[in-house]
Amino acid sequence: MANDVNLSASIRTNLLSLQSTNALFERTSERLSTGLKVNSALDGASPFFTARSLNNRASDLTALKDGMGQAIQTLKAADKGIEALTNLVEQAKTLGEQAKEASTQVSKISSLAVASTTNSGSTFVSAAWAAVVVSTSAVLTVAVTGGGTATVTYSTTNTIASIVAAISAADTGITATYNTTSDKIEITASAGVEVTLSGTSTFATQMFTMGTTTYGSTGSGTDVASLEADFEKVLAEINKLYLDSGYKGVNLLGGNDLTVTTNEKSTSITITSTTLNVTGLNFTAATVDWSVAANIDTSIAEAKSGLTTLRTTASGFSTDLGLLQSREAFTNDLIQTLEAGAGLLVNANLEEESANLLALQTRQALGTSALSFANQSQQSILQLFR
Numbered sequence: 033m034a035n036d037v038n039l040s041a042s043i044r045t046n047l048l049s050l051q052s053t054n055a056l057f058e059r060t061s062e063r064l065s066t067g068l069k070v071n072s073a074l075d076g077a078s079p080f081f082t083a084r085s086l087n088n089r090a091s092d093l094t095a096l097k098d099g100m101g102q103a104i105q106t107l108k109a110a111d112k113g114i115e116a117l118t119n120l121v122e123q124a125k126t127l128g129e130q131a132k133e134a135s136t137q138v139s140k141i142s143s144l145a146v147a148s149t150t151n152s153g154s155t156f157v158s159a160a161w162a163a164v165v166v167s168t169s170a171v172l173t174v175a176v177t178g179g180g181t182a183t184v185t186y187s188t189t190n191t192i193a194s195i196v197a198a199i200s201a202a203d204t205g206i207t208a209t210y211n212t213t214s215d216k217i218e219i220t221a222s223a224g225v226e227v228t229l230s231g232t233s234t235f236a237t238q239m240f241t242m243g244t245t246t247y248g249s250t251g252s253g254t255d256v257a258s259l260e261a262d263f264e265k266v267l268a269e270i271n272k273l274y275l276d277s278g279y280k281g282v283n284l285l286g287g288n289d290l291t292v293t294t295n296e297k298s299t300s301i302t303i304t305s306t307t308l309n310v311t312g313l314n315f316t317a318a319t320v321d322w323s324v325a326a327n328i329d330t331s332i333a334e335a336k337s338g339l340t341t342l343r344t345t346a347s348g349f350s351t352d353l354g355l356l357q358s359r360e361a362f363t364n365d366l367i368q369t370l371e372a373g374a375g376l377l378v379n380a381n382l383e384e385e386s387a388n389l390l391a392l393q394t395r396q397a398l399g400t401s402a403l404s405f406a407n408q409s410q411q412s413i414l415q416l417f418r
Contacts, residue, residue, distance in 0.1 A: 086370045087370070087374045092296045093367050096294065096295065106303075111346065114277075117342055130255075134255045143218070155192050156191055157188065164235055184198040257323075263322075270309065314337040
C-alpha cells in the first residue's frame with residue numbers, strides 16, 4: 033500500500049524483539065503489583081476458575097465461622113447466667129435450711145386438744161376433754177431417740193395427772209406437765225432431744241400431732257417469717273436474671289433454641305434451650321408459706337432439685353460449646369488450606385518475578401540500543417545525497 037512504511041530486516045527484527053521484551057516487562061510488572069501470576073482467565077482458564085472456586089468456598093466458610101463465633105458467645109452468656117442462677121438457688125437453699133433450723137427450735141410440744149373447762153391434775157380425762165373419744169384402746173407411744181419408750185393407755189378412769197406421769201416415765205430426758213392456763217398437756221425436753229409420738233387411736237391423734245420433734249435451746253422460730261420474705265426475694269430475682277442471659281436476641285435460658293450452620297451444605301448443630309425461671313428450676317411458685325414446717329422441707333427439696341437442673345443444663349451446654357469450638361477450629365484450618373491451595377494456582381513467585389524484572393530492564397535497554405544501531409546503518413545512506 034502507498035501508506036505503508038517499509039522497515040529493513042534488521043530494524044524489524046530489533047523492533048519485534050523490543051516489543052516482546054516490553055510485553056514481558058508489562059506482564060512481570062503486573063505480577064509484581066498484584067502478587068498474582070494468573071490475573072484473569074486469559075492468563076490460564078483452568079487455574080483461574082479452580083482458584084476462584086476454592087476462594088469462594090473459603091469465603092463462604094469464613095462467614096459461617098463468624099456465625100460459629102457468635103454462637104460460642106451466646107453459649108458463654110448462658111453459662112454466665114447459669115453461674116449466677118446457681119448462686120441464687122444456693123442462697124435460697126441456705127435460707128430454707130436456716131428457716132428449718134429456726135422452725136425446729138421448740139422448747140415444748142403442746143397437745144392439740146384444749147380442755148372444755150379449767151381443770152386440775154386430778155380431773156378425769158373424760159371430763160377434761162369431753163369432745164375427745166376415749167376408750168380402752170386409746171394408746172399413745174412416746175419414744176426418745178437413744179432413750180426410753182412408754183406406752184400410754186387412756187381410759188375414762190385416767191386422770192390428767194396419771195397421763196402426765198405416764199408420759200414423763202418414758203425417759204428421764206423429758207417432762208410432761210399440765211398447763212392450767214392453756215388447758216393443754218405440754219412435753220418439754222433438753223436441747224437436742226428427739227421425741228417421737230406415734231399412735232393410730234382416735235384419742236391419740238386428737239390429742240397430739242404424730243411424728244418426731246427435735247428440741248432446741250431457744251423459742252419457736254421467730255425468724256421464719258423474715259427468712260420466708262428473703263427466700264421470696266431470691267425467687268423474684270431468679271425470674272429477672274434468667275431473662276438477662278441472652279446474647280444478640282437469643283436466650284438459651286429463656287427457651288430460644290439456637291441452630292448453627294457449620295458448612296456450605298447447610299449442615300448444622302442445634303443447641304436446645306431450656307427455661308430456667310422459678311418453675312423451670314422446679315420451684316412450685318415464687319411465693320411460699322413457711323408457717324407450715326413441712327413447706328420448708330419442700331422448699332429445700334425444690335432448691336436441691338433446681339441445683340441438679342442447673343448442673344445438668346451446664347453439662348449439656350459444655351458439650352455444645354466443645355462441639356462448636358472444635359468445628360470452629362476445623363473450619364479455620366480448612367479455610368487456610370483452601371486459600372493456600374488457591375494461592376498455589378495463581379500466586380506469583382515474587383522473588384522470581386523481581387529477578388525477571390531486572391533481566392527485562394537490561395534486555396529492554398539492550399534492545400533499544402540495538403534498534404538505534406540498526407537505524408544508524410540506514411542513516412548512513414543519507415550521506416550519499418549530501
